Amino acid sequence: MERKPTIIDVAQRAGVSKGLVSFALNGRPGVAPETRDRILQAADELGFRPSIAARSLSTRTSYALGLVVARDPEVIAADPFFPSFISGVERVLAARGRALVLSVVTDDAAEAEAYRAMAADGRVDGVFLTDLRADDERPQLLAELGLPAVTLGRVPSDRSRLPAVVLDDTPGITEAVRHLIGLGHRRIAHVAGPSRLLHAQRRRQAFEDALAAHGLAPARILETDFSAREGANATSTLLADPADERVTAIVYANDPMAIAGLGVAQQNGFRLPDDLSITGFDDSEIADYVYPSLTSARTRPSQWGQEAARTLLDLVEHGSASDVDLPPAGLVVRASTAPPRS
Amino acid sequence: MERKPTIIDVAQRAGVSKGLVSFALNGRPGVAPETRDRILQAADELGFRPSIAARSLSTRTSYALGLVVARDPEVIAADPFFPSFISGVERVLAARGRALVLSVVTDDAAEAEAYRAMAADGRVDGVFLTDLRADDERPQLLAELGLPAVTLGRVPSDRSRLPAVVLDDTPGITEAVRHLIGLGHRRIAHVAGPSRLLHAQRRRQAFEDALAAHGLAPARILETDFSAREGANATSTLLADPADERVTAIVYANDPMAIAGLGVAQQNGFRLPDDLSITGFDDSEIADYVYPSLTSARTRPSQWGQEAARTLLDLVEHGSASDVDLPPAGLVVRASTAPPRS
DNA sequence: CTGAAAGCGCTTACAG
DNA sequence: CTGAAAGCGCTTACAG
Numbered sequence A, B: 001m002e003r004k005p006t007i008i009d010v011a012q013r014a015g016v017s018k019g020l021v022s023f024a025l026n027g028r029p030g031v032a033p034e035t036r037d038r039i040l041q042a043a044d045e046l047g048f049r050p051s052i053a054a055r056s057l058s059t060r061t062s063y064a065l066g067l068v069v070a071r072d073p074e075v076i077a078a079d080p081f082f083p084s085f086i087s088g089v090e091r092v093l094a095a096r097g098r099a100l101v102l103s104v105v106t107d108d109a110a111e112a113e114a115y116r117a118m119a120a121d122g123r124v125d126g127v128f129l130t131d132l133r134a135d136d137e138r139p140q141l142l143a144e145l146g147l148p149a150v151t152l153g154r155v156p157s158d159r160s161r162l163p164a165v166v167l168d169d170t171p172g173i174t175e176a177v178r179h180l181i182g183l184g185h186r187r188i189a190h191v192a193g194p195s196r197l198l199h200a201q202r203r204r205q206a207f208e209d210a211l212a213a214h215g216l217a218p219a220r221i222l223e224t225d226f227s228a229r230e231g232a233n234a235t236s237t238l239l240a241d242p243a244d245e246r247v248t249a250i251v252y253a254n255d256p257m258a259i260a261g262l263g264v265a266q267q268n269g270f271r272l273p274d275d276l277s278i279t280g281f282d283d284s285e286i287a288d289y290v291y292p293s294l295t296s297a298r299t300r301p302s303q304w305g306q307e308a309a310r311t312l313l314d315l316v317e318h319g320s321a322s323d324v325d326l327p328p329a330g331l332v333v334r335a336s337t338a339p340p341r342s
Numbered sequence C, D: 001c002t003g004a005a006a007g008c009g010c011t012t013a014c015a016g
Helices: A007-014 A020-025 A033-046 A054-060 A073-078 A081-095 A110-121 A138-145 A170-183 A198-213 A230-237 A255-267 A301-319 B008-015 B018-025 B033-046 B053-059 B073-078 B081-095 B108-120 B138-144 B168-184 B197-212 B228-239 B254-267 B303-318
Strands: A064-070 A097-103 A127-128 A149-152 A164-166 A188-192 A220-221 A249-252 A277-282 A294-297 B064-070 B099-105 B127-128 B149-152 B164-166 B188-192 B220-223 B249-252 B276-281 B294-296
Touching: A007 A020, A007 A033, A020 A033, A020 A110, A033 A249, A064 A081, A064 A301, A064 B249, A073 A277, A081 A097, A081 B073, A081 B099, A081 B108, A097 A110, A097 B033, A110 A138, A110 A149, A110 B254, A110 B303, A127 A301, A127 B108, A138 A149, A138 B164, A138 B168, A149 A301, A164 A301, A164 B138, A170 A188, A170 A198, A170 A277, A170 A294, A170 B127, A188 A198, A188 A230, A198 A220, A198 B294, A220 B164, A230 A255, A249 A255, A255 A277, A255 B018, A255 B294, A277 B276, A277 B294, B008 B033, B018 B033, B033 B064, B033 B108, B053 B294, B064 B108, B081 B099, B081 B303, B099 B108, B127 B303, B138 B149, B149 B303, B164 B303, B168 B249, B168 B276, B188 B197, B188 B228, B188 B254, B197 B220, B228 B249, B228 B254, B254 B276
Parallel strands: A064 A097, A064 A127, A127 A149, A149 A164, A188 A220, A188 A249, A249 A277, A277 A294, B064 B099, B064 B127, B127 B149, B149 B164, B188 B220, B188 B249, B249 B276, B276 B294
Antiparallel strands: A097 B099
């Protein structure tokens, strides 16, 4: 493998100074068209690619974006959200010559340290902020670190006003509840995600509001960590109630829990959807193939990733970016919901 | 946010030259112990962290490792392997101050381009090579690019002799087949992954060999792309056979397909495991909670990630690394397998 | 429109 | 054991 060509090689080949090569390559004004063409051609012939390290050092820019995922490995493995989100992000970054630096951590301390390290090492020019929390301290931390960020969803108390890419969870849950009520259900439970997560809170709130709009109150709400295990446990708890007070439908805050709930219900001799209707959230690929196939609220993690990447790139390149509101996701009705047996 | 301290600041504070600071920080010999202590303390007081960009430029090292995932977004979202693998990788890298650069692509051309870009830009010091293929051209490409790599599994024709981290799939499949035969099954099918992938080939081969060891031949083998959708389709095909030739058990090459198959079978009125026994592969979290709970071959993606990261770090730091053989994964027997009805 | 030079923040021979 | 200096490969004012 021969030495990689540098800007000097290009300059010599084109018969100009390296400063001018830099100008030409970066499309700056003030280079005569023919000179520019000569330079570009020389660079092309040499297969020249500027050294990221050298550019980074000069410009204090890393040409990379960061994502810190703070979830239990078990939960993240079961949840199709992040892989889809990341593939959307990648589609945009690859086209723009940016890299994605990924960090996976399991607790808040490690998470803060991951952001600090990314900032102090100059690894990234900005980060995606996911799984927003109540009283989230990360916007504050990122502001201190001087690290631009885009949030997935809006931070209510965010005085730093980070650009947000929003896909409203509410309609999906609202539709699910309306759908169930329309089928005749009156005792409906919610298996919620961790209340510290804003989107889990919002789904829960949407659940309560949707019931209230029909003059109903939640039968029960059980909080989990989003894992299939706790989804299964919550389901067992709900189904252990005496038949006359037992819920006839369960709205789960994600698909893995709904699928686990589906298994547990059948394990306990319930027939779905006759004895119990269930709905999921995120409409993962597998939802279509479980039995009965799962009614689920659709989100578009990949599209979300693309928009988030575009927004963050705008922010780091131009210093500002405007919020993006994605079209709210709807409910995909399948076989896991039906009128209650009564 | 004040300017980040540089090595010059540390040198001034410690009253030495910046060269000496560099020596002290990098633990090189030839620095008097007390001088070293003074320097370290100064660095500590200043909260100094060396600029990665500057180090990279000097040392031609990026202090980052790369992973290119080439799978259909739908497949990757359903498959818990990569998230678990990545979290294992991260655990090791974070402790060593290395970053992970991730790229997600959907076709071979984009994949090659991703490696080229990582190499040309000097983004990474080495890469993980996953989803090995028959006649894999990537070892050759990486050799040309001068990019060190570690493979997950062994490349049979690999003349470049890349270090391999191996977890043998064979025992899991062999045990599954033996388990089914022990239960009395004789007509057993395999729903395989894409034959271009070595691990899919190996599972298939293990399946055939295990049957042959008992004097049996595969009832049927259907190839898929590893997606839940094709797993479902393959299952429909198998179950459409007339009852007297229909298989009584199916060995799936991954869990998402087994779970989809479970759904399809029930959809078609089959009772599991009485009418049909099924086994999965990878033992994902959800396997424990579907109904009936899924018998599956365990792998340890997170542990695999840790070993792969250690090995790749050894390789890039010392120029060589030895192969690692992980203890083969066993079969986790659950409720989806039982004696055939007859 | 073009060139020469300084600078980004490190590492690393080379002297002493 | 320590210092002074060159060099990594770019970008960017500053002259002309």
